[in-house]
Amino acid sequence: MANSKRMSRVDAEIQKALASIISKFDDIDFATSLISVMKVETTADFSFAKVYVSVLGEKEKKTRIVKKLNDNKKTIRYDLAHSLKMRNVPELSFIVDEVEEKAERILKLFEKIETELPPETNEETENED
Numbered sequence: 001m002a003n004s005k006r007m008s009r010v011d012a013e014i015q016k017a018l019a020s021i022i023s024k025f026d027d028i029d030f031a032t033s034l035i036s037v038m039k040v041e042t043t044a045d046f047s048f049a050k051v052y053v054s055v056l057g058e059k060e061k062k063t064r065i066v067k068k069l070n071d072n073k074k075t076i077r078y079d080l081a082h083s084l085k086m087r088n089v090p091e092l093s094f095i096v097d098e099v100e101e102k103a104e105r106i107l108k109l110f111e112k113i114e115t116e117l118p119p120e121t122n123e124e125t126e127n128e129d
Contacts, residue, residue, distance in 0.1 A: 015040040017083045033057055038097040042090050049090035052097035062096050069094040
């Protein structure tokens, strides 16, 4: 139990530090995009970390930004080591976070199902509330 609390705390600290590091990146794609570090998952031994990044924009831009992050992960890891007080800083792997897109697709499916229901079914469900 204590170990999972520690992992959660470390994940949160890494997430916060990475958000700060990424916000200072000197690149036109980064300057013109809204980039958020959504989640960090470290392994139990803290040697690897998956960093889920959300990027506002079209798919090509998201892919390009995550590629740039992965291309610069040694520099980012170096900066991370200087902002955290950890003996070993995990190797980083940046991944596009697609949770919002998946949630939006599910909502659209629900809306589509609702509009395709027969009228009396719609009225019955509304009266039950």
